[in-house]
Amino acid sequence: MSKIKLTMLVLGSLLINNATLQAADEENNSQVADQNLFDSNGSNEDTKTVDAPATQADLQGVRTEITILREQWQRKLDKGTVLSTRNANLSGSFTVNYGFYNGNVTSAGVNDGFKVGLSSVGFKGNLHRDYEKGKNIDYALTIGSDKTSFTLLPSDIWLSYQILPSLDPEKPYLKVTAGQQKKPFGLEATTSDDKKPTVTGAQFASTMKLNERDLGLLITGDLFPVNDYGFKYRVPLIEYNFMVLNGNGPVGTGNLANADNSQDLLGRIVINAPVEYSHVLRGLSVGSSYYRGKKTTNITNNAVTVASQGDRNRFGADIAYVNTPVGFTYEYAQAKDPVAKTVNGVSVLGSTNSDAHTFTLFYNFGEQFVKGYVQQDRYDDWWPTSYQPFFRFDRLTPDTSKRSTRTDVYTVGFNWFFAETTKLQINYNRTFAYLNGIKSLPDNALVAQFQFGF
């Protein structure tokens, strides 16, 4: 028995030693193979050529090449290039969609079929660049279509100046912008279309006229910035906006100037979670907006019409958590608008209060929104494909004294970002209108939309 054990032990050791030797041989062989691969990748001649000193003939060849290229470039520049006195970035954004509509609320009278939605094209650029402090002067000129007639109207026309230096991320920023621009009220109205998950915006943004541009002077700034250099991430504790505006909507709809002598005022303040990039609370912000303005309303009594000015005020509160991969936004908006009311048979100036709630929950798959990741050196036209399912609840109560009359919209959607500036959006909207507490039959709309830009 012991002999068998001894024999097995010897055989075992031989096998193990052999395996070890084989492994060592394999490692040696793999290193030889590595060296062969290294030697075969590009030739040594290439390296020698790179090392060889340049001759006068070589230099002359390079000079000739440069001269030819310079002449070619100049010819192109003279004949076939759009020139600009100052830096100008041309950009555009377009949508085309197909929708199925069924119902009597938002889908009433809407036929199934293709539609071209909002489109815009414009220039943005720099009129003065301050390399030392970043106190730059920038401009924008954008023309956009309206939804119904595709009439092109001015969208953004503004000039901005960085009052405080913008190159030091540890210091607060302050900027002034004059011209026609977005109103800094809440989330829905300030988010650009390419960042919005839904095809259709929240109801309140259009009914309260918060998503339309206006003419005015906007001061934008921040305080107490937290700067995480390791991630190039800067978040100010406080962001503030203050705007003086006509309150008469954008240029081009007949209102080239203010409708009255009074100016409307708009203020917004946002508190951000002052945390570093990797913190779970990154992207958490709480904001509040207040708009105070006047609106002229005609009051007619005994065939005599008197233009009366009433308060047009807005109040908003919002909370957002935009992190990776999950995020949500909730926004509450309240409006007070002047209306003509009849009291005891006499038309008087009254007011209506309305309010709205909008909640959106989304989840991102992919790196579409990871800024540092998408900026890569690549030879091909690469972009990380990303997906974003989302859910939105949107409620608008047009008169808060009649809460039982309102419209609720539930949206389930899916965004597919398949190229750098292009996405496919699929939205299913289910809308319920309540009239004095009576719920309507559901209104259904299924819309697939391509949003693309350059």
Place this chain on the structure above:
Amino acid sequence: MRKIASVFLLLGIITTLLSGTALSSDNPKVIRIGCTGSNRPVPGNTFGILHQLHLLEDEFKKDGIQVEWNVFKGAGPASNEALANGAVDFVTFGDLPSIIGRAQGKIKLLAIHETRRAAYTIVQPDSKAKTIADLKGKKWGVSYGTSSHLYFSRLVDKFGLKENQFNAISFSGGDGKAAFLAKQIDALNVGSDVTDYVALGQGKVIYGTDKAPELKGTAGLVVTEAFAKKYPEITYRFVKTYVRAAKLGSEPKNRDKTLALWSATGTPLSTYKKEYENVPLALIINPVPDEYTISHLKDGIKFAKEKGIIRKAFAFEDWYDGSYLNRALKELKLEKYWPASDINGKPTPR
């Protein structure tokens, strides 16, 4: 209420379907690598050899595992962002960004990627400044969050000065170069591309790591803890292939071709030749931490904490996981191959 529940159920289904690709399996479908280039999608150093010889692709081909190279324009901060968002598994980056990455995230240092990374401070050709102290109150371009930031902090500290005595301006990408060439700033931190500025008469060197080798940078190879924990054998094979590439680049007979490979990054070959003149490449891409690199990284951690760049310090020993590297060195019989350096960068027995 039931309808709302249905909506969430639908979302849940979509989410589950989409996340199907990320469900657990024996091997990953893809190994995602992050690194930095020089305006071309080609990394340098050991990663440059791995990338151009397709060593990783060959290693994992038999398992059907793809290798994805992501060469970030935004250097270290972009790598950290990608790591924090779970977009990459392995990354090489400089000392300060990797220290910040570890301070905020769960990554393990597997090996060294580059030692003795050069850094220089240049001033305008007509500048009268002769010393670092002469730059007090002057505008100095620094790329915050990168190795340049750590170099700047250590440099002013070396001369007993404070950072706030200078008008340091943070630039990223080519903005610093544009501002310097437009003569809008007085000084700029640059790397081995210093030779281009000097050769073209665009700037002159006022100080650099040629005079203070202790200010040279160190870059590392890291892996996310999640990946290493889930795929320890894949991690090991990655490190082993990495060591094979480092060996090829370290061989004196391969020197010229290695430098030629690195010049595919976009940095001219002449720049590499000048930078590494009389320096064995085995010192530059030595993957094995030694006293020199360890002390440099430990100092970096301490420095970053003192300067408030990171909120919480950590021990180097908790960050570095040498198990994969040691196993690879042993299997490849390369335990004694790379030279070791003492704390001052002088040769010492390993």
